[in-house]
Amino acid sequence: MLDAARKLLHLREVSRRAAWRLHDRVRSGLLVDARDYYVAFSQAAESARRSILLLGWQFDSDVELVRGDDLPTGADAADYRLLAMLDRLCRQRESLEVRILAWNHSVVFAFEREMLQELVFSIATCKRFHFRFDDTVRLPGACHQKVAIVDGRLAFTGSADLCQERWDESRHLARNPRRRARGALYKPFHEVQVALAGAPARSLVDHFVDRWHHATGELLDAEALVLPEPAANPRISVTLPMPETTIALSRTVPDDGVNEPAQEIRNLYVDAIASADRLVYVETQYLTSAAVRDALVRRMTDASRPQLDILVVLPQKPERFKEELTVGLSQAQIIGGLAAIARATGHGFGVYNVAADDAGAADGETFVYIHSKVMIIDDRFLTVGSANLTNRSMSIDSEINVTFTSHHGNAFVERAIRRARLRLMTEHLGVRAAPGLVSSEPGLVARLHHAIDDGKVRLCRHVQASDVRGSIAKAVQEFAGDYFDPAHDGLFDPIEPSG
Numbered sequence: 001m002l003d004a005a006r007k008l009l010h011l012r013e014v015s016r017r018a019a020w021r022l023h024d025r026v027r028s029g030l031l032v033d034a035r036d037y038y039v040a041f042s043q044a045a046e047s048a049r050r051s052i053l054l055l056g057w058q059f060d061s062d063v064e065l066v067r068g069d070d071l072p073t074g075a076d077a078a079d080y081r082l083l084a085m086l087d088r089l090c091r092q093r094e095s096l097e098v099r100i101l102a103w104n105h106s107v108v109f110a111f112e113r114e115m116l117q118e119l120v121f122s123i124a125t126c127k128r129f130h131f132r133f134d135d136t137v138r139l140p141g142a143c144h145q146k147v148a149i150v151d152g153r154l155a156f157t158g159s160a161d162l163c164q165e166r167w168d169e170s171r172h173l174a175r176n177p178r179r180r181a182r183g184a185l186y187k188p189f190h191e192v193q194v195a196l197a198g199a200p201a202r203s204l205v206d207h208f209v210d211r212w213h214h215a216t217g218e219l220l221d222a223e224a225l226v227l228p229e230p231a232a233n234p235r236i237s238v239t240l241p242m243p244e245t246t247i248a249l250s251r252t253v254p255d256d257g258v259n260e261p262a263q264e265i266r267n268l269y270v271d272a273i274a275s276a277d278r279l280v281y282v283e284t285q286y287l288t289s290a291a292v293r294d295a296l297v298r299r300m301t302d303a304s305r306p307q308l309d310i311l312v313v314l315p316q317k318p319e320r321f322k323e324e325l326t327v328g329l330s331q332a333q334i335i336g337g338l339a340a341i342a343r344a345t346g347h348g349f350g351v352y353n354v355a356a357d358d359a360g361a362a363d364g365e366t367f368v369y370i371h372s373k374v375m376i377i378d379d380r381f382l383t384v385g386s387a388n389l390t391n392r393s394m395s396i397d398s399e400i401n402v403t404f405t406s407h408h409g410n411a412f413v414e415r416a417i418r419r420a421r422l423r424l425m426t427e428h429l430g431v432r433a434a435p436g437l438v439s440s441e442p443g444l445v446a447r448l449h450h451a452i453d454d455g456k457v458r459l460c461r462h463v464q465a466s467d468v469r470g471s472i473a474k475a476v477q478e479f480a481g482d483y484f485d486p487a488h489d490g491l492f493d494p495i496e497p498s499g
Contacts, residue, residue, distance in 0.1 A: 019403070020262070026200055028404075030420055032170055033191055036239045037191065042085065043234065051096065052089070055101045055211055056103070154233050174366040187369050194402045195236060203249060243412040250383075252394060276299060283312075292389045312352065313354065348444065353368075357458065387399040404417060429457040
């Protein structure tokens with residue numbers, strides 16, 4: 001198992017167990033936080049000639065993609081709202097086709113979504129603008145991917161939806177007048193997205209065409225959606241460029257009665273954790289995955305392996321009451337169990353929240369809502385995508401992740417992955433950290449705890465909510481968790497914890 005897992009760090013040797021498609025010599029970049037992603041997507045969209053394809057969990061017609069100083073000179077922010085911009089481009093270019101496939105959300109989200117959305121996106125747009133809902137994922141699952149593709153030449157995927165209450169800058173001010181949705185300020189949000197040029201974008205066109213056909217019955221011509229060679233890829237700004245390297249695309253495909261189920265992302269996470277020699281760094285909205293828990297337990301209880309530093313960055317609390325009901329209890333149990341094993345085995349285990357920059361804050365501390373989905377192993381493996389570390393992201397939701405590794409010890413890629421981790425950690429710390437503090441050398445968790453105790457960083461230790469609950473409340477929570485975040489749905493064999 002260990003030898004197989006270590007091969008994961010060389011993507012050319014990844015089996016179909018953990019990857020859908022592999023692509024060599026890919027040009028790519030990371031986009032940290034939605035401000036950078038929205039600007040890059042807008043730059044790419046402005047260059048579109050053949051197609052703009054959007055697939056995802058949520059879209060809002062009126063989300064402002066470009067704000068403040070990022071607006072072109074003399075531009076009106078209203079022209080850079082999602083629907084207005086896409087419709088303008090579609091009308092200006094007779095060869096351009098725009099297609100949006102959005103999850104037809106369950107009633108649970110009814111009050112959080114734009115009303116009459118299909119009508120809003122369709123009534124005033126040109127005939128080459130197509131909006132459809134996808135209701136083919138069986139409840140309680142969801143179409144959770146966040147994919148945007150321009151001309152089949154450039155694609156974006158990761159954690160960020162093109163919707164309200166996602167835009168933020170990396171400073172994450174407690175109060176930022178630009179962080180406003182429909183007239184109201186909202187909390188700081190943290191996202192990570194990947195930009196992919198060339199062949200991976202073409203693969204994502206295939207993926208979009210499959211999803212569109214499955215959802216609508218209409219079979220699109222994939223080639224007609226791709227701008228042919230020798231057209232140049234659009235130029236965009238990225239937070240961190242990545243060196244040319246091999247990347248893997250991995251999916252979760254739920255059992256919908258038509259498509260073959262896939263658990264590639266689950267296998268990717270499990271194998272990556274097994275391969276870890278010194279460091280596991282995670283950003284996730286939730287931590288409830290039994291598979292990830294068991295992989296961490298197996299790794300920590302393997303006395304033949306070096307001790308790890310395991311860092312998990314989470315929201316300070318679930319976003320809404322329904323998330324507290326569905327994940328709160330199981331997340332608290334998993335964190336408590338992993339912390340106990342780490343103490344018994346000597347591994348470093350730290351779970352953290354991020355306080356906002358308090359410039360202009362009202363009374364009380366504001367926390368950054370962690371919406372990113374990132375795992376970094378030993379500064380040699382990086383995966384970014386839509387999948388949280390939840391049971392549902394491993395089985396009943398549709399998801400997609402992009403993975404980079406330092407293929408055969410590629411020093412350029414390893415430096416880029418390390419740079420990505422340092423960039424993320426520095427953002428969360430809120431200071432330009434001394435190299436020794438964020439080094440991957442042993443003792444990272446202990447060093448961070450000392451820095452937190454000194455009160456000089458924005459990173460905070462995650463405080464577990466009290467588990468003292470009434471029997472009825474606990475029963476309701478466990479039932480909701482079993483339904484919305486099932487640890488085992490009968491499709492895949494569960495991993496048994498060792499030790």
